[in-house]
Amino acid sequence: xxxxxxxxxxxxxxxxxxxxxxxxxxxxxxxxxxxxxxxxxxxxxxxxxxxxxxxxxxxxxxxxxxxxxxxxxxxxxxxxxxxxxxxxxxxxxxxxxxxxxxxxxxxxxxxxxxxxxxxxxxxxxxxxxxxxxxxxxxxxxxxxxxxxxxxxxxxxxxxxxxxxxxxxxxxxxxxxxxxxxxxxxxxxxxxxxxxxxxxxxxxxxxxxxxxxxxxxxxxxxxxxxxxxxxxxxxxxxxxxxxxxxxxxxxxxxxxxxxxxxxxxxxxxxxxxxxxxxxxxxxxxxxxxxxxxxxxxxxxxxxxxxxxxxxxxxxxxxxxxxxxxxxxxxxxxxxxxxxxxxxxxxxxxxxxxxxxxxxxxxxxxxxxxxxxxxxxxxxxxxxxxxxxxxxxxxxxxxxxxxxxxxxxxxxxxxxxxxxxxxxxxxxxxxxxxxxxxxxxxxxxxxxxxxxxxxxxxxxxxxxxxxxxxxxxxxxxxxxxxxxxxxxxxxxxxxxxxxxxxx
Amino acid sequence: xxxxxxxxxxxxxxxxxxxxxxxxxxxxxxxxxxxxxxxxxxxxxxxxxxxxxxxxxxxxxxxxxxxxxxxxxxxxxxxxxxxxxxxxxxxxxxxxxxxxxxxxxxxxxxxxxxxxxxxxxxxxxxxxxxxxxxxxxxxxxxxxxxxxxxxxxxxxxxxxxxxxxxxxxxxxxxxxxxxxxxxxxxxxxxxxxxxxxxxxxxxxxxxxxxxxxxxxxxxxxxxxxxxxxxxxxxxxxxxxxxxxxxxxxxxxxxxxxxxxxxxxxxxxxxxxxxxxxxxxxxxxxxxxxxxxxxxxxxxxxxxxxxxxxxxxxxxxxxxxxxxxxxxxxxxxxxxxxxxxxxxxxxxxxxxxxxxxxxxxxxxx
Numbered sequence: 002x003x004x005x006x007x008x009x010x011x012x013x014x015x016x017x018x019x020x021x022x023x024x025x026x027x028x029x030x031x032x033x034x035x036x037x038x039x040x041x042x043x044x045x046x047x048x049x050x051x052x053x054x055x056x057x058x059x060x061x062x063x064x065x066x067x068x069x070x071x072x073x074x075x076x077x078x079x080x081x082x083x084x085x086x087x088x089x090x091x092x093x094x095x096x097x098x099x100x101x102x103x104x105x106x107x108x109x110x111x112x113x114x115x116x117x118x119x120x121x122x123x124x125x126x127x128x129x130x131x132x133x134x135x136x137x138x139x140x141x142x143x144x145x146x147x148x149x150x151x152x153x154x155x156x157x158x159x160x161x162x163x164x165x166x167x168x169x170x171x172x173x174x175x176x177x178x179x180x181x182x183x184x185x186x187x188x189x190x191x192x193x194x195x196x197x198x199x200x201x202x203x204x205x206x207x208x209x210x211x212x213x214x215x216x217x218x219x220x221x222x223x224x225x226x227x228x229x230x231x232x233x234x235x236x237x238x239x240x241x242x243x244x245x246x247x248x249x250x251x252x253x254x255x256x257x258x259x260x261x262x263x264x265x266x267x268x269x270x271x272x273x274x275x276x277x278x279x280x281x282x283x284x285x286x287x288x289x290x291x292x293x294x295x296x297x298x299x300x301x302x303x304x305x306x307x308x309x310x311x312x313x314x315x316x317x318x319x320x321x322x323x324x325x326x327x328x329x330x331x332x333x334x335x336x337x338x339x340x341x342x343x344x345x346x347x348x349x350x351x352x353x354x355x356x357x358x359x360x361x362x363x364x365x366x367x368x369x370x371x372x373x374x375x376x377x378x379x380x381x382x383x384x385x386x387x388x389x390x391x392x393x394x395x396x397x398x399x400x401x402x403x404x405x406x407x408x409x410x411x412x413x414x415x416x417x418x419x420x421x422x423x424x425x426x427x428x429x430x431x432x433x434x435x436x437x438x439x440x441x442x443x444x445x446x447x448x449x450x451x452x453x454x455x456x457x458x459x460x461x462x463x464x465x466x467x468x469x470x471x472x473x474x475x476x477x478x479x480x481x482x483x484x485x486x487x488x489x490x491x492x493x494x495x496x497x498x499x500x501x502x
Numbered sequence: 503x504x505x506x507x508x509x510x511x512x513x514x515x516x517x518x519x520x521x522x523x524x525x526x527x528x529x530x531x532x533x534x535x536x537x538x539x540x541x542x543x544x545x546x547x548x549x550x551x552x553x554x555x556x557x558x559x560x561x562x563x564x565x566x567x568x569x570x571x572x573x574x575x576x577x578x579x580x581x582x583x584x585x586x587x588x589x590x591x592x593x594x595x596x597x598x599x600x601x602x603x604x605x606x607x608x609x610x611x612x613x614x615x616x617x618x619x620x621x622x623x624x625x626x627x628x629x630x631x632x633x634x635x636x637x638x639x640x641x642x643x644x645x646x647x648x649x650x651x652x653x654x655x656x657x658x659x660x661x662x663x664x665x666x667x668x669x670x671x672x673x674x675x676x677x678x679x680x681x682x683x684x685x686x687x688x689x690x691x692x693x694x695x696x697x698x699x700x701x702x703x704x705x706x707x708x709x710x711x712x713x714x715x716x717x718x719x720x721x722x723x724x725x726x727x728x729x730x731x732x733x734x735x736x737x738x739x740x741x742x743x744x745x746x747x748x749x750x751x752x753x754x755x756x757x758x759x760x761x762x763x764x765x766x767x768x769x770x771x772x773x774x775x776x777x778x779x780x781x782x783x784x785x786x787x788x789x790x791x792x793x794x795x796x797x798x799x800x801x802x803x804x805x806x807x808x809x810x811x812x813x814x815x816x817x818x819x820x821x822x823x824x825x826x827x828x829x830x831x832x833x834x835x836x837x838x839x840x841x842x843x844x845x846x847x848x849x850x851x852x853x854x855x856x857x858x859x860x861x862x863x864x865x866x
Contacts, residue, residue, distance in 0.1 A: 087696035106705035134704035161566025317639030369744020371639025
């Protein structure tokens with residue numbers, strides 16, 4: 002067994018503790034979150050494909066050269082558990098000696114049966130899907146629901162690559178266009194799949210381009226991200242429901258009873274009518290260009306005030322995004338806002354996991370895209386951040402709830418709320434511009450008695466639009482400045498009973 | 503990639519990935535064509551033009567993502583990249599090209615498959631003028647350098663103006679990459695990779711055995727595909743990600759299975775339905791587990807001690823059927839078996855003989 006003794010401890014890349022203010026003889030940190038880098042063993046190319054924590058608190062990390070490694074948070078020691086896997090992009094710890102790992106050819110149960118700390122048994126859990134060998138056919142998951150069923154996601158293939166001479170699964174070129182669109186020529190590329198305890202892999206939902214991330218919220222709702230590109234005007238967070246189609250046409254050919262031929266030949270309007278819209282859009286260049294895994298804050302406050310909300314990794318910039326959802330007219334929709342933006346965070350934020358102590362661990366990857374490599378963690382210092390806690394639709398505008406009581410003068414200043422709205426086109430072209438973009442004046446500002454909630458009345462509420470709010474210098478009562486100032490609400494539905502204008 | 507001139511005149515030396523020629527003199531036009539390729543790269547990472555020369559610059563996006571190309575003033579690449587990322591909402595509309603004096607020329611964002619060109623006059627001031635994709639996140643890795651100079655460019659392996667990974671792009675064979683450190687541990691045979699490898703399904707397994715023997719066992723088809731002597735695999739290309747590639751077989755293939763399927767039940771010609779169940783590492787050697795027509799099979803492959811072939815141990819513990827082991831006369835090896843009877847070059851095993859048997863394959 003190899004052991005890697007790491008001499009130094011965590012390296013804090015961000016030292017913001019230049020000084021601490023002293024209140025009641027107790028040191029209060031100046032910042033709410035710190036980004037720290039985890040030391041990686043020499044020789045490891047830390048293209049992180051998957052992260053989870055074992056029941057005993059050790060980190061399990063999979064890397065794209067096939068390694069599965071354990072990291073002991075106390076001793077800072079790395080151990081190799083398994084090797085030779087093919088692009089492992091998801092891991093679920095079953096016990097301290099057993100993992101489920103999603104790799105290209107299959108979902109594999111990996112066990113150490115003789116107790117020597119190294120895996121010796123690799124069992125195929127499911128390989129009930131096709132593989133053409135196209136480089137973009139990544140597989141994601143598994144995540145497990147309350148009943149014990151597993152969910153995985155299968156990426157579509159890229160027109161930047163091809164189909165190898167031998168494929169696994171039934172080849173059907175109907176799922177490919179003549180152009181540069183992503184394609185699905187073996188089952189069930191572009192699908193979310195469900196594996197129940199009976200061991201049969203069932204197609205669950207379709208229409209995905211590059212669904213690099215699945216997660217549940219505290220209520221058990223399933224969310225999947227997708228990446229901007231053909232048929233995806235901007236990156237998205239979908240709330241997944243069984244049998245629904247989410248917009249990318251290629252995967253439709255594997256729908257049971259599909260009899261409409263090449264789905265790329267359908268009229269855009271017909272596809273548009275079939276699709277389920279995203280719960281949240283991540284505006285390109287504003288919030289995220291390549292979102293990854295959504296992870297619900299289940300730390301019950303150990304990680305700060307955002308319990309129950311979703312954090313989403315972003316590959317292309319040094320950012321973690323936060324998502325605030327609400328149910329409007331029976332559907333989940335909501336807003337997204339940067340959470341950590343820079344502050345020593347690297348790019349390539351591919352995988353997220355909460356440690357038992359409530360710190361957020363982040364695995365980074367590039368793999369030929371614009372990321373970086375390594376593992377970092379974000380630690381809550383205990384200082385309440387000054388941030389938007391939630392953004393909720395009202396009958397005539399939005400309520401913003403802050404994590405701290407606000408300075409009333411700054412919160413009532415209309416210059417501090419710049420709204421724009423726009424929509425994204427659904428089309429085969431790679432990405433979409435922001436369409437029909439316009440400024441939306443704020444008509445009225447009200448503040449709640451506890452000075453935490455600001456109600457904004459807007460001139461227009463249009464469904465199908467993103468409402469991007471750029472906040473000005475709103476301060477908290479104790480003088481903290483807002484941590485993040487751009488929040489984007491996806492308005493799919495209006496409050497029932499409120500008249501659309 | 504190609505670089506060509508309207509008029510054949512004086513060649514100047516250019517050192518890029520492959521041999522190229524460029525011609526430049528007087529008032530003629532130097533044509534440069536660059537492709538955006540997978541892995542966030544331009545296929546050409548540097549080229550040279552004479553000060554004040556006319557340049558026709560063609561940009562072709564052969565990647566599956568959108569890219570632009572922006573020429574900047576010397577030493578201004580990162581400044582322009584950061585300015586592009588700071589544009590915000592209008593970034594898409596502006597093609598991620600910031601308005602600033604450091605930007606000299608640009609071609610807007612091209613979708614996959616698109617081509618555009620510009621013409622410009624190279625600066626009269628000698629220097630290294632970066633070109634870069636300012637699409638968010640790309641500019642840190644996707645760039646190159648236009649040398650405006652009458653002198654030679656520096657050696658590519660020492661060129662600080664191109665991406666570090668590309669400094670290895672020297673013409674000719676370069677096997678140094680496979681000797682780089684691959685992991686945080688050293689690999690001692692036997693060990694394996696699930697990997698894309700030629701002449702197999704996309705669910706292949708490559709195993710490096712002691713005694714300089716390796717083999718490809720295919721989890722997609724559930725059988726030994728081929729075996730080779732010499733090195734193992736060069737995974738340099740495949741580990742770059744973001745484009746189709748294979749682990750490269752290092753060595754000489756001495757065996758290739760040419761049967762429809764080597765294990766058959768009842769009588770030859772019954773091609774079974776197979777299912778891969780996984781593998782167990784026994785002293786680090788994988789024992790593959792699969793089914794043929796629902797019958798459990800275990801297969802463990804070890805090297806012959808003298809390195810001349812493979813020893814395959816099969817276990818079919820629950821079979822009640824006759825098992826046939828098929829070979830092809832042209833597959834490169836001689837066979838010996840522990841059990842069963844060879845009939846016309848095919849091995850027949852009664853159920854009790856098939857519970858465990860060994861096949862020794864020796865390179866001819």
